[in-house]
Amino acid sequence: MTAKIIDGKAIADRVRAEVKEAVAKRAAEGKTIPGLATVLVGENPASKVYVRSKQKACAEAGINSFGHNLPEDATQEEVEALVRKLNADPNVNGILVQLPLPKHLDEEKVLGAIDLNKDVDGFHPINIGRLAQKGREPVFIPCTPAGCMVLLEEAGARLTGANAVVLGRSNIVGMPVALLLVKANATVTIVHSRTKNIPEVLREADIIIAAIGQPEFVKKDWVKPGAFIIDVGINQIEDPTSKKGYRLVGDVAFDEVAEVAAAITPVPGGVGPMTIAMLLKNTLRAAELKD
Numbered sequence: 001m002t003a004k005i006i007d008g009k010a011i012a013d014r015v016r017a018e019v020k021e022a023v024a025k026r027a028a029e030g031k032t033i034p035g036l037a038t039v040l041v042g043e044n045p046a047s048k049v050y051v052r053s054k055q056k057a058c059a060e061a062g063i064n065s066f067g068h069n070l071p072e073d074a075t076q077e078e079v080e081a082l083v084r085k086l087n088a089d090p091n092v093n094g095i096l097v098q099l100p101l102p103k104h105l106d107e108e109k110v111l112g113a114i115d116l117n118k119d120v121d122g123f124h125p126i127n128i129g130r131l132a133q134k135g136r137e138p139v140f141i142p143c144t145p146a147g148c149m150v151l152l153e154e155a156g157a158r159l160t161g162a163n164a165v166v167l168g169r170s171n172i173v174g175m176p177v178a179l180l181l182v183k184a185n186a187t188v189t190i191v192h193s194r195t196k197n198i199p200e201v202l203r204e205a206d207i208i209i210a211a212i213g214q215p216e217f218v219k220k221d222w223v224k225p226g227a228f229i230i231d232v233g234i235n236q237i238e239d240p241t242s243k244k245g246y247r248l249v250g251d252v253a254f255d256e257v258a259e260v261a262a263a264i265t266p267v268p269g270g271v272g273p274m275t276i277a278m279l280l281k282n283t284l285r286a287a288e289l290k291d
Contacts, residue, residue, distance in 0.1 A: 003229070003261040006155045008147075012273035015150075016061055019280045023062040026287070034287035035064040036094045036120065036279075037086045041079060041105065042072035047098045054096065057276045063283055066092060072102055079105060080113045087115040093286035094120030096279070099172065117289055120282035122146075123171070131179045139289075140282050145177035147274025148209055148230045149184070155263040157228040159184040163204050167191045167218070167251065168211035173232050177209050198222075210251035220256035229257060229264040232271045 027033060036058050038051050051067065058065035068082055079101075086092050095118045101107050111123045119127055122142035130136040152159065164186040168174035174190065181188045186207065191198055199222040202208060207228045210218055215235035223229070233251030250267030258264050265271055 003258040004155065004263040005258075006151050006230075006263050006265045006270060008151060008265055008270040009273045011150065011154050012147075012277035015274075015277040016057065016280060019063075019277075019284050020061045022284055027062070031291065032091075032093075032287060033062065033064050034093045034283045035066060035091045036096060036283045037066040037068060037089070037092045039068050039070070039079070039082060039086075039095065039097045041070045041074050041098075042102050044100070047100075051098050054276055054279060057280060058283075061280050063280060064091065074102075074105075076105055076109065079110050083110065083113040087113075087118060092118065093290060094118050094279075094283040096121050099123075118286060120279060120286055122176070122282070128171075128176065131176060131183075140285070141180065141278075142172065142176045143278040143282065144173050144232065144271060144275045145180055146278045146282075147271055148173075148177050148232065149180050150278070151230055151265060151271065151274060152207065152228060155228055157207055157263070159186045159207070162186045162206040163189070164207040164209070165189045165191055165202055165205035166209045166211070167198075167202075168213070168232075170211065173211040174209075177211070181207070181209075208252075212251050214251055215249050216251070216253040218252040218257060220253065220260055223257050223260050225260045226262045227260075229261045230271060231265050231267050234267060234272065 040047055040051050055065040086095050095114050097110055112125050114124055116124055116126055116139055119140050122140040127138040127140055130138040164181045166174050166178045169190050169192045178188050178190050191201055202222040203224055205227055209230045211232035215237050229252055231250035231252040235249050236246045237249055239247040248268055
């Protein structure tokens, strides 16, 4: 068996085109243009790159973006004051606080200060709480987990009754995607650093979401033939043949696992593009909720 490659870039491009069309339609009807405010605290190089890419994506979709940068030593009150100011700004439909924040800041308090209807990243404690409750729906779903679910759907994975294994229990990916899989009627196991016999657990999985931050951790003989694999990991490994001296790999040993899986996402080009696409979709929805 050779796995179907799930082209996250192509799917994300389609989502972005749909958002762009909807934004243009809003403009033609005289409705407000959606606006996304980004909050970056400090000088983290990776965070700067992520914020720039989100602002560029907004521009391409016709969404207004408002960048707010605070110094590394910004106080808790200063960050929360900025969030409250953005909550009150009618031009801002979505607020994205780039994580991680500097260690001296209380991340939960900052996220909790965001207006629930502007929480386009989906990390407000109430939105996550609703995601965890049967019969409740969050206003917004976190972007990367939402993207994972779209990729599974596009690949033709059958979720009802499936055994799904999530590697990793982070607040950003692992826990929310596990909750989404439960909502989709899968039977879910969360694997983490204290889990015993990880290969045995994975061999029972119809669906694997890998978000553990370990390069090429999941091996071919750990995967049930015909499983669907969503690889969220992005890791640098040394590669003397590359101009940069390294290459990017996921948490799954792609080449060997692709020999047995039904479908698999590549790294890069799988989950990554979906994160920004879902952010744009959430920002559009925030504007629509306000209409």
